[in-house]
Amino acid sequence: MPITVRTDLKASALPANAIFSHHSPLVPLRGFKLISGIHSPEVVDQIQNFEIQDSDVFVITYPKSGTIWLQQILSLIEVKGDVTASNEQLNSERVPWIELLDSRKQFVSAPSPRICVSHLPYKFMPLGLKQKKGKVIYVARNPKDVLVSYFHFHKYANMLETPKDFDTFFEKFLEGNVFGNCWFEHVKSWCSHKDEMNFLYITYEEMIKDLRSVVEKITSFLARNLTSQQLNDVVEHSTFKNMKNNPQANYQQIPVILLNHQLGSFLRKGTVGDWKNYFTVAQNERFDKVYQQKMKDVSLSFIWDMNDLISP
Numbered sequence: 471m472p473i474t475v476r477t478d479l480k481a482s483a484l485p486a487n488a489i490f491s492h493h494s495p496l497v498p499l500r501g502f503k504l505i506s507g508i509h510s511p512e513v514v515d516q517i518q519n520f521e522i523q524d525s526d527v528f529v530i531t532y533p534k535s536g537t538i539w540l541q542q543i544l545s546l547i548e549v550k551g552d553v554t555a556s557n558e559q560l561n562s563e564r565v566p567w568i569e570l571l572d573s574r575k576q577f578v579s580a581p582s583p584r585i586c587v588s589h590l591p592y593k594f595m596p597l598g599l600k601q602k603k604g605k606v607i608y609v610a611r612n613p614k615d616v617l618v619s620y621f622h623f624h625k626y627a628n629m630l631e632t633p634k635d636f637d638t639f640f641e642k643f644l645e646g647n648v649f650g651n652c653w654f655e656h657v658k659s660w661c662s663h664k665d666e667m668n669f670l671y672i673t674y675e676e677m678i679k680d681l682r683s684v685v686e687k688i689t690s691f692l693a694r695n696l697t698s699q700q701l702n703d704v705v706e707h708s709t710f711k712n713m714k715n716n717p718q719a720n721y722q723q724i725p726v727i728l729l730n731h732q733l734g735s736f737l738r739k740g741t742v743g744d745w746k747n748y749f750t751v752a753q754n755e756r757f758d759k760v761y762q763q764k765m766k767d768v769s770l771s772f773i774w775d776m777n778d779l780i781s782p
């Protein structure tokens with residue numbers, strides 16, 4: 471996550487006024503919240519005017535939904551599974567963030583196909599996407615697991631407020647009082663506009679269940695031709711274990727000013743259903759109620775099978 475942070479960001483490259491305390495505030499922009507010192511409202515506001523090329527690829531996620539995973543997979547697909555080639559750069563350089571101050575420049579000047587990731591909601595995205603220019607891959611994850619992953623992330627991300635405890639963070643997440651705002655609105659904002667765009671929707675859970683099929687789905691959506699062995703290589707180098715051991719893929723090189731590596735890791739657990747270790751029965755019931763209410767106008771077969779999401 472959020473990360474909305476370049477993994478290679480050097481302290482010297484930070485804006486002069488970047489101060490990452492455990493209490494640095496979120497910065498409001500047109501109903502959204504950005505992270506102070508990492509994002510600039512001016513930069514984010516310019517994204518709408520980006521000139522989109524047909525070959526551009528935008529990976530969109532709510533924080534903690536597998537962004538880093540997609541960065542690894544997409545960059546491997548482009549080099550046909552050759553991990554040596556993909557290891558020449560950090561994954562955040564191979565697939566930069568468009569909302570980050572310096573990463574955005576990397577995206578704009580990158581050779582085609584330009585690939586980027588973003589946590590921004592639909593309303594900030596380049597207008598060209600609506601004319602079916604470029605391609606969008608939206609990755610969603612069960613919001614209960616997102617909440618737990620985000621809780622841990624807040625504990626080790628120096629640019630985010632350290633939560634008092636899980637219960638406090640639970641409330642903040644439901645209120646949308648975090649970077650990324652409300653999970654429900656994020657998914658809805660993108661998915662309700664899917665027909666305007668070249669749009670592929672995948673879930674973290676599908677990737678856990680059958681990564682190879684999802685990689686095939688992505689290659690076919692992007693019209694890339696990979697042999698069966700090359701697909702195997704992409705999958706192999708994108709497993710949790712291999713990414714965790716790969717410094718070019720695991721974000722351990724983000725400087726301590728941003729992430730306290732003693733307190734956590736991007737590749738934390740990588741499982742489905744960790745929320746069951748954290749939610750109380752009451753919290754779970756409450757979450758299910760909010761989910762049902764917020765998502766009532768959304769095609770559930772498209773978003774999730776409710777039975778998979780709601781308590782076993």
Ligand code: A3P
Pocket residue numbers: 471472473531532533534535536537538539615618619620622708709710711713736737738739740741744
């Ligand atoms: P957990 O905290 O539940 O482990 P993001 O990149 O959007 O911040 O998402 C981070 C989450 O994706 C973390 O979840 C991380 O472990 C998980 N993740 C990243 N790469 C993964 C992989 N190869 N396999 C499974 N999960 C992965």
